Each structure stands twice: as C-alpha cells, then as structure tokens.
Amino acid sequence: MTNTGSTGGHGRMSDTSFKVIVIGGGIGGLCLAQGLKRAGAEVAVYERDRTKTDRLEGYRIHIDPDGAKALHSCLPTTTWDAFVASTVDLGAFRFLTEGLHELMVLESDSQVAPESGPAERSHAIDRVTLREVLLTDLDDVLHFNKKFERYERGPGGMITAHFADGTTATGHVLVGADGVNSQLRKQYLPQVERVDTDAFGIGLKLPLTEEVRDWLEPPLSTGRNMIMAPAPYFLSISVFDRTTEFDRTTDHDGLPSTPGDNAYVGTAFVVRRSACPANIHALNGTELKKFIERLISGWHPQLRRLVAESDPDSALLVPYQTSVPVKPWESTNITLLGDAVHSMSPVGGLGGNTALRDADLLCRNLVRVHGSGTPAVEAIRDYETTMLEYGFAAVRKALRYQKQGLQSNKLAVSLSRMSFRAINSMMQRRSKQAARRTDPLSKARSAG
Numbered sequence: 001m002t003n004t005g006s007t008g009g010h011g012r013m014s015d016t017s018f019k020v021i022v023i024g025g026g027i028g029g030l031c032l033a034q035g036l037k038r039a040g041a042e043v044a045v046y047e048r049d050r051t052k053t054d055r056l057e058g059y060r061i062h063i064d065p066d067g068a069k070a071l072h073s074c075l076p077t078t079t080w081d082a083f084v085a086s087t088v089d090l091g092a093f094r095f096l097t098e099g100l101h102e103l104m105v106l107e108s109d110s111q112v113a114p115e116s117g118p119a120e121r122s123h124a125i126d127r128v129t130l131r132e133v134l135l136t137d138l139d140d141v142l143h144f145n146k147k148f149e150r151y152e153r154g155p156g157g158m159i160t161a162h163f164a165d166g167t168t169a170t171g172h173v174l175v176g177a178d179g180v181n182s183q184l185r186k187q188y189l190p191q192v193e194r195v196d197t198d199a200f201g202i203g204l205k206l207p208l209t210e211e212v213r214d215w216l217e218p219p220l221s222t223g224r225n226m227i228m229a230p231a232p233y234f235l236s237i238s239v240f241d242r243t244t245e246f247d248r249t250t251d252h253d254g255l256p257s258t259p260g261d262n263a264y265v266g267t268a269f270v271v272r273r274s275a276c277p278a279n280i281h282a283l284n285g286t287e288l289k290k291f292i293e294r295l296i297s298g299w300h301p302q303l304r305r306l307v308a309e310s311d312p313d314s315a316l317l318v319p320y321q322t323s324v325p326v327k328p329w330e331s332t333n334i335t336l337l338g339d340a341v342h343s344m345s346p347v348g349g350l351g352g353n354t355a356l357r358d359a360d361l362l363c364r365n366l367v368r369v370h371g372s373g374t375p376a377v378e379a380i381r382d383y384e385t386t387m388l389e390y391g392f393a394a395v396r397k398a399l400r401y402q403k404q405g406l407q408s409n410k411l412a413v414s415l416s417r418m419s420f421r422a423i424n425s426m427m428q429r430r431s432k433q434a435a436r437r438t439d440p441l442s443k444a445r446s447a448g
Contacts, residue, residue, distance in 0.1 A: 018042065018369060018376075019171035021161055023148045023184050025049065028338035028355030029177030030134035033141055035074030035363035044169060045138065046146040046161065048178075052135055059203060059266045060240040061130060062090065063123040067353035070360035072119035076137075083133045087123035088242045091223025095420055098229040098299040100219070103420035104427075108223070124240055126262075143169075148183050157333060173366065173376055174334045177355075180321070182340035189336070193324040197345050199402060200280065201270050202288050205314035206306060208241055208263035216265070220302055226405070227303060230413040233271035233295060234405040235303065236347075240264055267310065270320070270347060271295070272406055285312030320345045322399055325392045331381035337362055342391035344398040347405060354394045358387055 020036055022029045025047030036043040063071070072080055095103040108122070135142070147164035151174055154160055159174040176184030185192055206212060219225060220237060227235040241263045269292050276291075277283070283291065292307050323343045338355030365379040407413055 018173075018366075019044070020173045020175060020366060021046065021159065021169050021171040022175045022177055023161065024176065024178035024182075024340070025135075025142060025144075026177060026179055026338065026355070027130065027134065027352050028359045029175070030131070030138065031070060031074050031356050031359035032175065032177065032337065032363055033138055034076070034079070034134065034136075035359065036366065037138070037141060038074070038076055039363070039367045041366065042171075044141050044143065044171070046143045046148060046163065046169060048145070048147040050145045052142070052144065059127060059205065060124050060238060060264075061127050061352055062238075062349040063087070063125060063130075063356075064349070064353045065120055065122060067356040068119050068121060068123060070353075070356035073360045074363055075133075079133060079136045082136070083125070083130070084118045084123075086129045086133060086242075087125045088240065090122050090124050091239065092219075093224045093226070094219050095226050095228060096219065097417070098227055098231075098296070098303070100227075100300045100302065102219070102424070103228070103417055104424040107431075124238070126240065148178060150187055151184065151334070159333060172333060173380070175362070176334070176336040176340045177338055177359075178340055180339045180343045182336065184334075185336055185340050188334050189326070189329060189341075192326050192341065194321045194343055195324055196273075197320045197322050197399060197402060198273050199270055199320040199345070199406060200273060200276055201268050201318045201320055201346060202292060203314070203316040203318065204267045204269070204289070204292075204307065204310035206265040206267070206310040208239070208243075208265055212265070212309070215305070217302060220265075220306065227299070228405065228413070228416075229299070230408055230410045231295070232275045232406055232408045233269065235296070236268040236270070237306065238266045240266060265306065265310075267306065268346070269307075270402065270405060272408075280317065283317070285315030288312075288315045288317060318346070320347075320402065323392070323395055325395070326388070328384065328388060331377055331384055333376050333380065335362065335380045335384060337387070341387075342395050344395040345402045346398070347402040348398045350394045350398050354391055357390070358383075361386060 019042040022033055022043060022045045025045050029045055029047075033043050033045045071083060075083065090108050092108055093106040095105075097103060145165070146167070149162050149164055151159055151161050154170065158170050158172065160168050160170045161174060162168050174184070176182050176188065178184055180194065213221070220239075222239055224239075225237040227237065243263045275295070280288075280291070289307060289310065289312055293304065296304060296307065321343065322345055323341070326341075337358035339351060342354065344351050344354075362380075362383045365374075365383045366376070368374045369376050369379050404416070407416065
C-alpha cells in the first residue's frame with residue numbers, strides 16, 4: 001500500500017534541515033511521524049519492539065471524532081482511506097442493568113448525524129489493524145529493537161538519544177511517545193507521578209462464530225453495552241464485526257494485509273481492588289474467568305454465558321492507574337505526548353484518542369517552526385500549554401466515569417438509574433419530534 005496525495009492537514013515545511021526524533025512507535029508516535037513525514041520534515045522513530053509484528057494482539061479501539069480528525073489531518077489520503085475501509089460503525093451505546101433492562105441508549109453518529117463525514121464520526125477498528133495502517137510507508141523512518149536509555153544535550157542545543165545496543169540518534173527535537181512507563185519522562189520530568197485508581201480491569205474476548213451468533217441475543221449482539229449494577233464492579237461489552245463488510249469488498253487492494261480479528265465480542269470487567277483476591281496477579285485466564293463468574297452469578301444468563309464461553313487465553317489483567325496533574329514546566333526542545341505525560345483510566349476509551357490529538361497538535365506546531373520561522377521552543381510551549389489543559393481534563397473525565405461505574409451504594413445506584421431513564425425518555429421524545437419534522441408524510445398531515 002503506497003501513499004499518494006494528501007488530506008491537506010499541515011502544509012509542507014520550507015526547510016527540511018530540521019530533524020525530529022520520536023521515542024516510541026505506538027498510536028501517538030506513529031501518527032506524529034506520518035504527519036511530519038507528509039509535511040516534509042525529517043523524522044525518525046525508535047521503537048523498543050524487535051519487529052513490526054511484535055504486537056499482533058489486542059482488542060478493538062474506539063476512535064472518537066477528536067481521534068478521527070487527528071488521523072485525517074496527519075495521514076496521506078490513501079492511508080486515511082485504508083483506515084476508514086478497515087473500520088466499522090460503533091453502533092448504539094446502551095446502559096443496561098444486570099438483568100438487561102434498558103436504562104439509556106445513545107445512538108451511533110451515523111444515526112444521529114447521517115450527513116457527517118468519516119472525519120467527524122466515531123469508528124471501531126481492531127488495534128492490530130490500526131497499527132498496520134499507521135505503519136504504512138514508514139519503513140524509511142522506523143527503527144526497531146531500539147530500547148531508549150537516556151538523552152544528553154550537545155552543542156547548539158542538539159539532543160542525542162542513547163539506546164541499549166550502544167547506538168545513538170541526534171536531532172533538533174526529542175519527543176517521548178513511549179507510553180505509561182516512559183523512560184524519557186523519568187529523566188526529563190521525574191516529578192510526573194502515576195497512582196493506582198483502586199481498580200483492576202480484566203479483558204476477555206469471545207470469537208463471534210456462527211454458533212455464538214445463534215445464541216447471543218439483542219441487545220448484546222450489537223454495538224456497545226455498559227452493565228451497571230449496585231456492586232463494586234461493572235461490565236463493558238463491545239461487539240466488533242466487520243465480517244459482512246469485508247466479504248462485501250471484492251477489491252481488498254489498499255487494505256492492511258494483517259486485518260486482525262474480524263469478529264469478536266470484547267468484554268472488560270472493572271472491579272474495585274477491595275473485591276479482588278489478594279493473589280489476583282497470580283491467577284491464570286481460567287481462574288480470572290471463574291472469579292468474574294462468581295461475582296456475576298445472579299446476573300442475566302446471557303451475561304453469565306458470555307463470560308463463561310470467552311477464551312481464557314485472551315484474559316488480560318490490567319491494574320488501572322492514572323497520572324497526577326502536573327504543573328507546567330519550562331519548555332525546551334524535548335516534549336512528551338500521550339500516556340507518557342497524561343496516562344488515564346481506560347474507562348471511556350479516552351487515552352488513545354487524546355494521544356492522537358496530541359500528535360496532530362504537536363505536528364502542526366512543529367511544521368510552523370520552519371514554515372513561519374517560529375522558534376522550536378515557542379512552538380513546543382504552545383503545544384504543551386494546550387495539551388496539558390485538555391489532556392488532564394480527559395484524565396479527570398476517565399476517572400469520573402470509572403467512579404460512576406463502580407458505585408455500589410444501592411440508593412445512589414437507584415437514583416442514577418432514575419436519572420438515566422428520565423434522560424432516555426427525553427431523548428426519545430426529541431428524536432420522534434425530529435423525525436416527524438423531517439418526514440414528508442407527517443408534514444402533509446400537519447398542513448392538511
């Protein structure tokens with residue numbers, strides 16, 4: 001898949017003697033590299049993974065409109081088109097009780113705003129597929145098996161990165177996109193802290209086979225569902241199914257050659273630490289499933305079967321942590337993006353989208369460095385000022401979502417359910433009124 005054309009996001013640099021070194025080849029780092037390369041900047045990405053196939057696992061990721069706008073801005077046209085072709089509509093987002101009684105339904109972007117374009121909508125895409133899309137045509141700037149150890153400043157403010165294999169790389173700007181355990185952050189901003197959020201997440205995956213399709217019933221068979229109970233845990237369920245769409249596409253040219261899993265149900269069980277066994281870190285996949293099954297033994301049979309039949313080898317235990325808000329620092333030609341600076345609870349799916357937003361904003365600012373003569377430090381200062389504001393707003397929002405889901409006080413949960421149902425009724429009335437206003441037959445009746 002070769003890139004041609006441009007989505008017109010950042011323009012082009014007038015001087016290519018400006019080199020950016022990116023530490024980390026995750027979503028944010030690769031998006032930044034795509035944007036800088038398209039703008040004519042010299043960029044090099046150094047990734048600790050040994051090869052580009054080291055991360056062939058994962059779950060679907062929710063790309064919200066902020067993430068979609070960032071990708072559209074940074075990716076060349078053909079790569080953006082490949083991204084869109086590899087996604088599916090998110091479907092409705094439902095809030096349900098543990099008995100599968102409906103509390104509230106949020107319709108998908110395609111239903112609420114059918115006139116919106118791909119860059120204005122939310123998307124679901126398999127993480128493996130997204131990574132391959134972002135790797136497109138970056139062979140000349142990507143360096144694998146490069147574990148970052150430290151940096152040092154040289155003459156003229158140049159930055160040299162040192163790697164575990166003894167090699168080095170020197171550039172004008174150094175960007176840390178190396179995730180929650182960022183080695184660059186530890187050296188540059190040792191005051192940035194991450195703390196536990198008093199919760200664990202357990203991820204599971206159930207392949208969406210024909211047999212599973214036969215027994216899995218609505219509403220669990222489509223879209224996203226949040227199961228809220230008066231207990232110190234909740235269950236998030238997401239259906240990812242691009243089988244039909246992929247089968248309809250007779251021309252697969254331009255699509256990733258490693259499409260990831262095409263059809264599965266992903267679940268995330270989020271539970272307070274106090275409800276977990278002390279040895280939870282030592283539990284294998286089968287034991288983690290049994291732990292969940294014990295806690296939800298009184299839930300709807302469909303929910304219990306969904307967990308029981310999930311693949312134990314897919315079980316992933318994640319301690320949920322969050323960054324502590326940090327005061328602005330004196331900007332230099334070193335900066336950070338994504339989880340390296342503002343990691344957050346996975347609840348709400350905000351982390352990856354915030355990293356993409358970082359990449360787009362930083363790319364725009366760095367392109368200005370030579371395009372308009374803006375000093376690099378000034379461009380980075382502008383980026384950091386804005387990034388810290390929206391980045392830690394997302395951190396707080398994710399933590400708020402998590403606390404709401406883990407609410408176990410029966411009175412509070414009852415009041416929350418009443419609120420959800422009231423909002424749902426109001427949205428349904430407005431939807432019906434809007435439908436009547438746009439329906440020609442209804443207009444004719446009103447006129448008659």
